Amino acid sequence: MNKPLPLHHTLARAEALAAVRYHVGVDGGGTGTRVKLADAAGRVLGQGEAGPSALGQGVAQAWRHILDALQQAAGQAGLSPVPLAECALGAGLSGANLLADAQDFIRTQPGFAAVLLENDGFTTVLGAHGGRPGVVVAAGTGTVGEVLRPDGSRGIASGWGWITGDEGSGAWLGLRAMGHAQQAMDGRVPVSQLAVAVWEVAGRDRESILAWCAAAGQHGFASLAPRVLDVAEAGDKPAQALRMQAVVALEQLAHSLDPQEELPLALAGSIAKRLLAHFSGNIRARCVESQGDSADGALLLVGSALNDKTGTR
Structure with missing residues (x-):
């Protein structure tokens, strides 16, 4: 450049x-x-x-x-x-x-x-x-995507923050896992491995869960994400559904940054790397080692x- x-x-x-x-x-x-x-x-x-x-x-x-x-x-x-x-x-x-x-x-x-x-x-x-042109999709605690184009211009997508955005991130997964666990505690959905995994962290009664959520913050919710992916790998259907939603969100992010799919794509962050095997073949084919x-x-x-x-x- x-x-x-x-x-x-x-x-x-x-x-x-x-x-x-x-x-x-x-x-x-x-x-x-x-x-x-x-x-x-x-x-x-x-x-x-x-x-x-x-x-x-x-x-x-x-x-x-x-x-x-x-x-x-x-x-x-x-x-x-x-x-x-x-x-x-x-x-x-x-x-x-x-x-x-x-x-x-x-x-x-x-x-x-x-x-x-x-x-x-x-x-x-x-x-x-x-320092050369390429795309990165980074999903760890939060999510952000960046592109550096051959003409030196750049673009960014996601990275709006864990409360309203950061789809596919650890905090995003944790928030949704907690919502599922709360519904399971109410009897609105069946108890699953995912719900139990959340209860093991946040508590098994309403008061404990409310206190945990009030104090958790972004990092606390992101700490639930490995448990989501663990129970998804063990076959839990609600966790697998969340995992697929995260994959779709990150693939959309990659496409928004490079619609022509011309640039090399690197994944960063613990969540993105752990989801790699579940991405579509086209996305996996474009991925390069950082x-x-x-x-x-x-x-x-x-x-x-x-x-x-x-x-x-």
């Missing part, structure tokens, strides 16, 4: 860029944060993990977990503590499309020489295809932006 990759939000202190010795790639979602620390040539030196850094769960929490994961990575690289002023950070975060949260994240950055913020779907598509993950894509974002700013592109 001959032009800089587009960024939603950037912050770079030009006078500080000469001090950059390390690149930091962040993949942040509703369940956890993964950080890769690399040298200026892009060679990964260490990795770290911490709690969620989706911006919808709070900007302060996002920065806290990013810094925790970065220090783990720095320790692995023998650089602890890594000086932030010598780091350029690229972050692919869930919720980065919400302008107010993105601006707050940039405004409160703790001293990096540069911060580049994108949604995690775009850094995932960059990492999966090595070259890297969202944190790798964030590192590509940093390298591209810094090269452009320093005139080396």
Whole structure:
């Protein structure tokens, strides 16, 4: 590609860029944060993990977990503590499309020489295809799809959030599993393996289930998804129906991003990968192995932006 990759939000202190010795790639979602620390040539030196850094769960929490994961990575690289002023950070975060949260994240950055913020779907598509054109359907705690087209343009679908959208995600599956379990408790539908699996987590009486739902949040509902898929594999019909609904939703997402089905397709996230065997033959035929993950894509974002700013592109 001959032009800089587009960024939603950037912050770079030009006078500080000469001090950059390390690149930091962040993949942040509703369940956890993964950080890769690399040298200026892009060679990964260490990795770290911490709690969620989706911006919808709070900007302060996002920065806290990013810094925790970065220090783990720095320790692995023998650089602890890594000086932030010598780091350029690229972050692919869930919720980065919400302008107010993105601006707050940039405004409160703790001293990096540069911060580049994108949604995690775009850094995932960059990492999966090595910065080249392609499609990614990512379904884990949430769901989002991204396409990077040959002309450098891009598109996004889904990623509307777990309350109103994110079809096919872990939270989406969990919400529907809970609805089924509640109906089974009422006697509105027969008791199934799926209902029992939910009760084992949330409780076997009305009061316990109401309390669990009130406290669960996105991560809590997503934690039910592996149980949905486990009992589906064991032959439970309601769970199999939910699994098929998720497959259909993710296939629709892939088609919306590349209607001509011309670009390579990579799957990301625990739910998408677990559903692969149930996708149609055409979808499976288009799937390619990801070259890297969202944190790798964030590192590509940093390298591209810094090269452009320093005139080396």
